Amino acid sequence: xxxxxxxxIDHPGLPKNALGLTRRDYEGSMSTLCAGCGHDSVTAAxxxxxxxxxxxxxxxxxxxxxGCSSKxxxxxxxxGHGFNAxxxxxxxxxTGAIAANRDLYYIGVSGDxxxxxxGFGQFAHAIRRNIDxxxxxxxxxxxxxxxxxxxxxxxxxxxxxxxxxxxxxxVDPVLTALTLGCTFVARSFxxxxxxxxxxxxxxxxxxxxxxxxxxxxxxTFNDHEGSTKSWRYVRENYEEVVHADYxxxxxxxxxxxxxxxxxxxxxxxxxxxVLRKLDASYDPTHRGRALNYLREKLRQGEHVTGLIYIxxxxxxxxxxxNTSDMPINRIPYERLTPGAKGLAxxxxxxx
Amino acid sequence: MLHAPDAQTxxxxxVLKLANVNGTGSASANALVLKSIFRMxxxxxxxxxxxxxxxxxxxxxxIRVTRAGYAARSGHVDIxxxxxxxxxxxxxxxxxxxxxxxYDSTWPRPALLKREDVALFGVPLARLCNETFEGxxxxxxxxxxxxxxxxxxxxxxxxDIMRTLLGETYASKKALLDANVRALEMGxxxxxxxxxxxLPLKVAPLPGELSRTAGHIMIDGNTAAALGCLYAxxxxxxxxxxxxxxxxxxxxxxxxxxxRVDPETGRRDFxxxxxxxxxxxIGAVIGASWxxxxxxxxxxxxxxxxxxxFIGLAYYAEVxxxxxxxxxxxxxxxxxxxTQQCDLLLAAYASHGDTRHVxxxxxxxxxxxxxxxxxxxLAERLQTPVFVMSDLxxxxxxxxxxxxxxxxxxxxxxxxxxxxxxxxxxxxxxxxVDLDGDGIPYRTLPGIHPKxxxxxxxxxxxxxxxxxxxxxxxxxxxxxxxxxxxxxxxxVPQAVFRGCDGRDAAIVSLGSCDGAVCEALDVLARRGxxxxxxxxRAFPFGPEVEEFLATHARIFVVEQNRDAQLRSLLILETAVxxxxxxxxxxxxxxxxxxxxxxxxxxAELDTLAPVRSAVL
Ligand SMILES: Cc1ncc(C[n+]2csc(CCOP(=O)(O)OP(=O)(O)O)c2C)c(N)n1
Ligand code: SF4
Ligand SMILES: [Mg+2]
Numbered sequence: 031x032x033x034x035x036x037x038x039i040d041h042p043g044l045p046k047n048a049l050g051l052t053r054r055d056y057e058g059s060m061s062t063l064c065a066g067c068g069h070d071s072v073t074a075a076x077x078x079x080x081x082x083x084x085x086x087x088x089x090x091x092x093x094x095x096x097g098c099s100s101k102x103x104x105x106x107x108x109x110g111h112g113f114n115a116x117x118x119x120x121x122x123x124x125t126g127a128i129a130a131n132r133d134l135y136y137i138g139v140s141g142d143x144x145x146x147x148x149g150f151g152q153f154a155h156a157i158r159r160n161i162d163x164x165x166x167x168x169x170x171x172x173x174x175x176x177x178x179x180x181x182x183x184x185x186x187x188x189x190x191x192x193x194x195x196x197x198x199x200x201v202d203p204v205l206t207a208l209t210l211g212c213t214f215v216a217r218s219f220x221x222x223x224x225x226x227x228x229x230x231x232x233x234x235x236x237x238x239x240x241x242x243x244x245x246x247x248x249x250t251f252n253d254h255e256g257s258t259k260s261w262r263y264v265r266e267n268y269e270e271v272v273h274a275d276y277x278x279x280x281x282x283x284x285x286x287x288x289x290x291x292x293x294x295x296x297x298x299x300x301x302x303x304v305l306r307k308l309d310a311s312y313d314p315t316h317r318g319r320a321l322n323y324l325r326e327k328l329r330q331g332e333h334v335t336g337l338i339y340i341x342x343x344x345x346x347x348x349x350x351x352n353t354s355d356m357p358i359n360r361i362p363y364e365r366l367t368p369g370a371k372g373l374a375x376x377x378x379x380x381x
Numbered sequence: 382m383l384h385a386p387d388a389q390t391x392x393x394x395x396v397l398k399l400a401n402v403n404g405t406g407s408a409s410a411n412a413l414v415l416k417s418i419f420r421m422x423x424x425x426x427x428x429x430x431x432x433x434x435x436x437x438x439x440x441x442x443x444i445r446v447t448r449a450g451y452a453a454r455s456g457h458v459d460i461x462x463x464x465x466x467x468x469x470x471x472x473x474x475x476x477x478x479x480x481x482x483x484y485d486s487t488w489p490r491p492a493l494l495k496r497e498d499v500a501l502f503g504v505p506l507a508r509l510c511n512e513t514f515e516g517x518x519x520x521x522x523x524x525x526x527x528x529x530x531x532x533x534x535x536x537x538x539x540x541d542i543m544r545t546l547l548g549e550t551y552a553s554k555k556a557l558l559d560a561n562v563r564a565l566e567m568g569x570x571x572x573x574x575x576x577x578x579x580l581p582l583k584v585a586p587l588p589g590e591l592s593r594t595a596g597h598i599m600i601d602g603n604t605a606a607a608l609g610c611l612y613a614x615x616x617x618x619x620x621x622x623x624x625x626x627x628x629x630x631x632x633x634x635x636x637x638x639x640x641r642v643d644p645e646t647g648r649r650d651f652x653x654x655x656x657x658x659x660x661x662x663i664g665a666v667i668g669a670s671w672x673x674x675x676x677x678x679x680x681x682x683x684x685x686x687x688x689x690x691f692i693g694l695a696y697y698a699e700v701x702x703x704x705x706x707x708x709x710x711x712x713x714x715x716x717x718x719x720t721q722q723c724d725l726l727l728a729a730y731a732s733h734g735d736t737r738h739v740x741x742x743x744x745x746x747x748x749x750x751x752x753x754x755x756x757x758x759l760a761e762r763l764q765t766p767v768f769v770m771s772d773l774x775x776x777x778x779x780x781x782x783x784x785x786x787x788x789x790x791x792x793x794x795x796x797x798x799x800x801x802x803x804x805x806x807x808x809x810x811x812x813x814v815d816l817d818g819d820g821i822p823y824r825t826l827p828g829i830h831p832k833x834x835x836x837x838x839x840x841x842x843x844x845x846x847x848x849x850x851x852x853x854x855x856x857x858x859x860x861x862x863x864x865x866x867x868x869x870x871x872x873v874p875q876a877v878f879r880g881c882d883g884r885d886a887a888i889v890s891l892g893s894c895d896g897a898v899c900e901a902l903d904v905l906a907r908r909g910x911x912x913x914x915x916x917x918r919a920f921p922f923g924p925e926v927e928e929f930l931a932t933h934a935r936i937f938v939v940e941q942n943r944d945a946q947l948r949s950l951l952i953l954e955t956a957v958x959x960x961x962x963x964x965x966x967x968x969x970x971x972x973x974x975x976x977x978x979x980x981x982x983x984a985e986l987d988t989l990a991p992v993r994s995a996v997l
Contacts, residue, residue, distance in 0.1 A: 109831030122664025130674035
């Protein structure tokens with residue numbers, strides 16, 4: 031099998047973003063995933079979100095690990111560099127890449143296997159460093175690419191296609207991220223583009239590590255009776271807690287919010303996230319309360335979705351390091367070396 | 382065997398060993414003695430034998446005074462400073478006949494072990510310190526300095542130079558300086574009054590023109606390598622602490638804090654990531670290099686083992702990476718504070734699948750500096766991981782080496798990296814096409830232009846960077862990688878030679894064996910045995926290595942590991958007939974000395990007596 035280039039047909043009528051680019055300019059190569067795979071819907075949402083934000087394609091760096099989910103970085107924003115790392119180690123590639131150039135938008139795509147098993151350590155430390163990236167988990171409760179073994183996010187009692195029942199408790203990436211101090215924590219569903227697109231946009235604009243756990247059913251290995259990550263199951267147990275709308279600095283808020291139902295979070299770039307609370311008691315800026323609420327709902331078997339927690343105050347990686355504004359991969363060599371005189375000075379204490 | 386007991390020949394040529402307990406602050410006193418002799422114009426070698434422990438275990442420091450300027454340890458001891466009661470018996474045993482032993486006589490030792498052929502000197506160091514100084518900690522630390530004063534008297538070390546050195550160390554701490562000078566002088570005076578000062582083995586200054594140390598520095602390889610990273614323009618360092626590589630990153634960080642921070646804003650032109658493990662450290666290096674920064678990681682054997690999967694990715698996806706392997710004794714955790722050259726095969730073929738990597742073999746701190754710079758240039762030129770194969774002996778011991786020089790015209794070789802204008806002028810960019818026939822493709826950085834975008838992957842790919850499972854498309858790429866490795870042979874540092882007057886017999890060695898080999902060649906020459914010598918400085922081996930191997934009939938391969946890894950690499954990667962290669966192996970964990978090489982050569986020649994004349 032070879033690489034399948036998408037035919038490029040320009041429709042003059044297609045809507046353009048502020049850069050004069052159409053959605054087609056944000057697509058990648060043709061997906062080779064199973065027809066109906068949830069991951070493809072996430073890809074479509076990313077295309078929509080990046081197009082909507084009018085980010086130059088080359089300003090996007092796409093990073094992933096290994097798995098069906100990790101393949102998808104090839105399927106969006108073909109004008110940006112992609113890096114398919116080794117299984118579970120994308121966060122370290124991201125750490126280095128972000129260290130080298132703080133000016134790009136980094137989109138990491140991973141799977142529940144990639145993140146919660148082999149890559150659990152790297153995931154935790156990327157959160158701890160608060161590197162400035164959007165990290166999407168396409169969570170299907172199975173290892174898709176290796177044909178359907180349970181992943182660490184499979185629920186107790188969940189049944190595999192071949193019949194065995196999972197008896198181990200799941201790792202919940204959202205709870206994990208909250209306890210690790212993640213500064214942007216969201217959950218969504220691949221089938222809910224309306225919720226997902228603004229979340230991706232908000233995550234991209236967030237300064238620091240933005241996690242979106244996207245329930246993304248595997249139609250081949252995890253979409254049967256007894257599976258808790260099937261389309262039907264997720265739809266039925268879906269509870270939207272806060273609806274987030276990303277509003278760019280220059281744009282008007284077009285949605286009308288009843289007073290008391292909406293709060294605003296101002297992002298560092300001047301944009302805003304408008305949060306429409308579906309549950310009046312919910313406070314997405316309070317980590318402890320978010321955790322409690324989430325745990326309570328989980329006990330009732332409900333997936334809380336939406337923007338669950340946001341903290342715009344904690345410094346991200348480069349702020350902690352106090353790195354120069356100019357991306358360090360662009361600093362001219364002359365500024366980096368102390369020269370021959372400097373060497374003599376340094377070496378004087380070794381005489 | 383090599384030790385000549387005759388007093389005259391011992392001036393500026395003897396070994397002093399100090400046995401201590403670690404955590405008692407002996408390091409600064411050891412450095413004081415070493416540096417003073419160095420400043421007197423006399424070449425010295427300092428070797429630290431320390432435990433993998435923080436406090437309470439035995440530790441030794443060995444100072445070789447060598448007017449010939451040899452770089453290796455000598456393998457014998459002339460004067461022992463036995464400050465550790467626990468190791469006293471073995472320390473006494475180690476002294477060469479006619480030698481001396483100095484001990485702390487504060488406590489009565491009725492059953493003190495003695496030797497007829499070793500002179501014992503007792504000095505009540507602890508008592509003198511307790512009578513003079515306040516505070517437990519100060520007394521312990523100053524005892525070492527007082528001991529240095531005793532040694533100064535015994536060995537005729539210039540007390541003024543010692544005072545100057547203390548002044549440099551405690552420039553801003555007057556009270557400390559005074560206490561240190563006082564302890565030094567007390568030790569000196571006590572020895573003068575009670576011991577036969579100076580001893581026949583002593584230091585005679587070589588001032589001015591006579592100096593053998595002018596234009597030289599005393600520096601460890603890890604500091605020199607860190608300097609190389611600074612001068613190469615490295616901006617991202619990622620690591621996970623491991624002995625004996627840790628001091629490399631410590632040095633890099635402090636150099637950056639001095640030279641890479643804007644004095645007004647405090648903003649930094651560097652990032653150091655203390656990773657969660659070595660997998661993440663190498664991942665960060667690969668991510669940063671992919672994104673156009675010069676990035677490196679210092680580590681040791683266990684770290685390389687963990688990095689394997691990522692190293693294979695960098696090889697196949699053609700991402701530059703610089704890895705310093707400061708080798709220590711394996712296998713497994715092994716002996717973390719002892720030295721070996723035991724990662725040669727691990728590094729040469731790191732990771733699964735067909736992979737081969739560029740290795741550089743520095744012999745001393747000077748080469749650590751220049752090879753660190755070369756490693757970044759090679760990694761970017763060849764778009765591949767490059768290993769600098771140092772070891773604990775080079776990395777953590779103080780070596781005398783010529784003052785490092787910097788060529789102001791140096792600019793980093795970024796290799797085939799396309800600029801914005803170049804990308805714009807292209808019809809289409811293909812990441813892995815061999816346009817120049819040297820096996821090296823062109824690369825682009827993220828963020829420059831959408832036309833330059835490509836997909837970096839460790840899965841099978843075509844020369845255009847697209848995913849493939851097609852046999853021909855796959856092979857085209859891996860065959861080109863092989864061609865690239867051929868190109869590497871023309872770019873890496875060449876071997877260096879000594880002798881090479883067309884003799885039949887020769888030594889081949891690498892890295893930190895160099896000092897011992899050079900000394901062994903001198904010793905053998907005095908016995909009428911003359912050998913050629915080639916020190917390989919890189920893998921893959923260049924044509925000069927092939928030629929040397931082809932033109933010598935009997936070759937001793939000297940290296941510091943059990944399994945003859947350099948010999949294996951030569952057999953695998955050159956056309957040499959393996960029957961010509963005889964191994965001389967040293968893998969005790971202590972740095973190699975010339976005697977093991979001399980003994981090895983002699984033993985081999987004895988068994989070959991009939992062909993001896995033909996060989997030599
Ligand atoms: C070191 C290593 N071990 C095992 C594998 C095999 N492997 C490939 S993908 C995968 C699991 C992927 O699961 P997930 O991240 O959930 O992705 P999905 O396919 O479900 O989207 C495994 C185990 C590998 N590629 N590398
Ligand atoms: S196996 Fe599952 S996860 Fe993989 S592509 Fe098919 S549906 Fe998607
Ligand atoms: Mg999965």
